[in-house]
Amino acid sequence: MGGSIWTLIGAAAMASAVLAVMSLLRRSQELRRGRQQVRAIFERAGISMWREDWTAAGKAVMALRKAGVTDLESHYANRPEDLRALKARVIVRDVNDFTVEETGAPGKEAYLGPLDRLLPETDQTFVQWLVAFGRGDRFFRSEAHVKTADGIEIDTLFTAMLPSDLDGFSDIVVTSVDITGYKRAQARLSAAETDAAKSSRITTANALSASIAHEVNSPLAAILANGQAAQRLIRRGTPDIEEVSAALDDVVSQASRARDVVARITSCFSNAPGAFAAVDLVTVARSANLIVEAELRGLGAVVHLAAPDDLPSAWADVVQVQQVFVNLLLNAAQAMAQGSDRRDITVSMRAEQSWLVVVVSDSGPGVRLDKRGQIFAPFHSNRPGGMGMGLAICRNCIDAHGGDIWVDDATEGGAAFHFTLPRPNG
Amino acid sequence: MAEQRRIAIVDDDPFIRAALGRLIRSSGYEVLLFESAEALLAYGDRQSLFCVLADIQMPDMGGIELIRMVSASSPALPIVAMTAYPGDAIRERALEAGAADYLTKPFDASALERCLARLG
Numbered sequence: 323m324g325g326s327i328w329t330l331i332g333a334a335a336m337a338s339a340v341l342a343v344m345s346l347l348r349r350s351q352e353l354r355r356g357r358q359q360v361r362a363i364f365e366r367a368g369i370s371m372w373r374e375d376w377t378a379a380g381k382a383v384m385a386l387r388k389a390g391v392t393d394l395e396s397h398y399a400n401r402p403e404d405l406r407a408l409k410a411r412v413i414v415r416d417v418n419d420f421t422v423e424e425t426g427a428p429g430k431e432a433y434l435g436p437l438d439r440l441l442p443e444t445d446q447t448f449v450q451w452l453v454a455f456g457r458g459d460r461f462f463r464s465e466a467h468v469k470t471a472d473g474i475e476i477d478t479l480f481t482a483m484l485p486s487d488l489d490g491f492s493d494i495v496v497t498s499v500d501i502t503g504y505k506r507a508q509a510r511l512s513a514a515e516t517d518a519a520k521s522s523r524i525t526t527a528n529a530l531s532a533s534i535a536h537e538v539n540s541p542l543a544a545i546l547a548n549g550q551a552a553q554r555l556i557r558r559g560t561p562d563i564e565e566v567s568a569a570l571d572d573v574v575s576q577a578s579r580a581r582d583v584v585a586r587i588t589s590c591f592s593n594a595p596g597a598f599a600a601v602d603l604v605t606v607a608r609s610a611n612l613i614v615e616a617e618l619r620g621l622g623a624v625v626h627l628a629a630p631d632d633l634p635s636a637w638a639d640v641v642q643v644q645q646v647f648v649n650l651l652l653n654a655a656q657a658m659a660q661g662s663d664r665r666d667i668t669v670s671m672r673a674e675q676s677w678l679v680v681v682v683s684d685s686g687p688g689v690r691l692d693k694r695g696q697i698f699a700p701f702h703s704n705r706p707g708g709m710g711m712g713l714a715i716c717r718n719c720i721d722a723h724g725g726d727i728w729v730d731d732a733t734e735g736g737a738a739f740h741f742t743l744p745r746p747n748g
Numbered sequence: 749m750a751e752q753r754r755i756a757i758v759d760d761d762p763f764i765r766a767a768l769g770r771l772i773r774s775s776g777y778e779v780l781l782f783e784s785a786e787a788l789l790a791y792g793d794r795q796s797l798f799c800v801l802a803d804i805q806m807p808d809m810g811g812i813e814l815i816r817m818v819s820a821s822s823p824a825l826p827i828v829a830m831t832a833y834p835g836d837a838i839r840e841r842a843l844e845a846g847a848a849d850y851l852t853k854p855f856d857a858s859a860l861e862r863c864l865a866r867l868g
Binding site: 535539548555569 | 761763764766767771773774832833834835854
């Protein structure tokens with residue numbers, strides 16, 4: 323009897339063990355099925371998906387936060403090499419089948435490896451990922467310009483859920499949508515708008531210059547004719563002094579008329595009231611960067627913006643200051659167009675007593691010492707086909723603010739354009 | 749002494765009228781001054797003129813219309829168009845309307861004399 327109890331207990335234990343094993347097997351199968359389903363979703367989703375290891379970037383951001391760095395954008399703007407090195411340490415571990423099919427790549431291997439191979443030198447979004455990490459964001463979305471496996475540059479919209487701890491940085495799932503067609507349509511629309519605006523500006527400028535020419539040429543015609551008539555009259559055997567005197571009176575009156583025309587034109591332009599207000603220069607610089615984004619990318623230039631978090635406002639006319647940034651950014655990019663691969667433009671800002679100081683520096687050939695006094699003059703251009711008005715307009719805008727603008731050498735070669743703007747009540 | 753050639757100047761700007769009058773007289777011509785296109789058209793002795801110097805931009809009737817009317821009524825009378833506006837468009841319009849020649853203000857005495865010499 324005792325034997326049969328033990329036999330029963332043994333059988334029950336066996337059955338229980340079998341059930342436990344079966345349950346484990348079932349759970350393991352469910353887990354495997356779940357993984358397969360996730361894998362299937364990853365591979366077959368109608369959207370490009372990437373799995374990326376951002377551990378190095380996560381560690382770098384955490385170390386900087388620990389060291390007290392709060393403005394990551396400025397930190398990396400001053401250290402472009404560190405940023406490039408970090409970009410090379412972000413690893414693409416996997417991409418889904420859709421990515422390969424969509425881009426026509428020979429296989430997944432084309433995309434696997436360091437991220438920097440896929441981001442062009444002009445990429446400006448990488449640092450925004452780091453800023454999002456630093457802020458502790460849980461979601462990131464950004465438009466970026468990337469190189470496909472066969473070297474074609476496309477516009478993409480990246481979206482990712484960001485991890486809450488360092489472990490999560492080793493496997494960030496990023497979705498990517500090719501928005502090249504949309505961006506091209508947007509660029510064509512923008513170019514059409516720009517052309518229309520340019521054409522309108524040219525028409526206005528032509529009409530204006532013709533009108534000014536007429537107003538100035540008329541008294542000049544009278545001055546020239548009177549002057550030559552007076553020369554002839556006075557050289558005669560018997561000079562007609564009365565007529566010479568009348569001609570000279572008209573010369574004087576017509577010279578005054580020409581002077582008044584010029585004064586009226588000057589006053590007409592200089593009296594245009596500026597809309598002065600407290601202005602966040604970082605916002606203005608970013609909006610200027612957006613305006614010239616396509617041109618800068620075409621010239622291969624990268625803009626790094628460095629400003630302290632507590633940068634005070636400037637007392638300025640937004641439109642004029644934006645124009646200054648636009649002109650200086652384009653000027654810097656054009657100066658570097660023939661140069662090396664590294665085409666960095668650094669825009670840095672700081673407060674100095676009652677002024678804000680902005681420096682736009684490039685890594686181009688710089689401005690020769692003997693040219694520095696001339697480059698702000700109208701119609702001075704070193705660029706073939708250039709109007710030579712960009713820096714003259716900058717000077718006019720800065721003059722209107724009571725500020726100063728000058729050029730010297732950038733710390734690491736190239737030109738550094740400095741300008742100052744007053745602070746409110748400065 | 750041979751009779752002086754007579755030139756009409758049509759310009760709404762009194763200072764240009766007076767200045768050109770002095771200059772042309774100093775070259776030995778007789779000068780008649782008109783302040784408008786209408787004033788020239790009202791002048792009854794146009795056949796006595798050697799030529800007309802007419803400004804293009806004038807209030808009321810402009811120089812182009814004047815050139816057309818004079819070319820139609822007095823085809824033998826040459827008209828030299830004048831303007832202080834830059835560009836070729838106005839010059840082409842004036843020549844199409846029948847102007848014999850064209851001067852851009854400001855012009856100097858030698859340019860004027862070359863122009864008058866071309867008219868014969």
